[in-house]
Amino acid sequence: MSSEKIVAEQRSEFGKGAARRIRRESKIPAVLYGHGADPVHVTLPGHDTMMALKHHGPNALLELEIDGKTQLALTKQVQVDNVRRVIEHVDFIAVRAGEKVTVEIPVVVVGEAGPDTLVSTISETVTLEAEATHVPEGIEVSVEGAEAGTQITAAELTLPANVSLATDPETLLVNVTAAQAQAVEETVAEGEAADEESTEAESAE
Known part of the structure; x- marks a missing residue:
């Protein structure tokens, strides 16, 4: 850096x-x-x-x-x-040069997941400890070929030399779901929102 x-x-x-x-x-x-x-x-x-x-x-x-x-x-x-x-x-x-600092680093998703999948970035940053003069600009998370159901946590990151994980290792960073399942969830959510609006309108009357 x-x-x-x-x-x-x-x-x-x-x-x-x-x-x-x-x-x-x-x-x-x-x-x-x-x-x-x-x-x-x-x-x-x-x-x-x-x-x-x-x-x-x-x-x-x-x-x-x-x-x-x-x-x-x-x-x-x-x-x-x-x-x-x-x-x-x-x-x-x-x-100072050589001093350790705790920093928030952006998560950069790379690669193409498997067909009919949707990749969601759950945590956009991860907390790391690194030398002040060697702080990485971003940490890559590969989803190349990942199938629906794949979940990538902080513990699975490949970190540069002299860089250590400071966040909870179980923190979910990326979630890969089936595109069709995601569409169903969004439709259900939209339907629930419409029902709530209808109920509120009836109450107002």
Whole structure:
């Protein structure tokens, strides 16, 4: 997992008003936590930060240059405006090379399941423990040739070296069902919903 350098400006103004002013300048407010130190509030360049997070994923590792000093920072939370789809705020955790971190990693389903089946992703992420500088961007789950009734749990994952499972091994990640059975279930569910609406309408009368 490579890191990308971002020059950050330390800031002393906080609150919604300060954050709005920062965003109007096409920059992003952020906070760096970790290692028992006080949180460091910084301002990031909007375009460079957006591209780095887009390229490296939800657990992007960045080198934040703050006042001439460089700090490895693991992305912990990104707040995005649901309407404009722009980054509003980022939380980072300060890390060191070789340090172990617990992270949520996306589950990536690959392969083609058997005929007349439907593949459902039950858990979109899995919790892993990995070195901060070697966090995988995603964990692949193969459903190649899987038949109806196949269930893949976290315990069955093939993990990279020096990465361990931190979530419950019995967590269901992927469920493969018969397409026909799924269609029947959806029809039954739709019928039940229609019955409920009819009952509510009669009650209203």
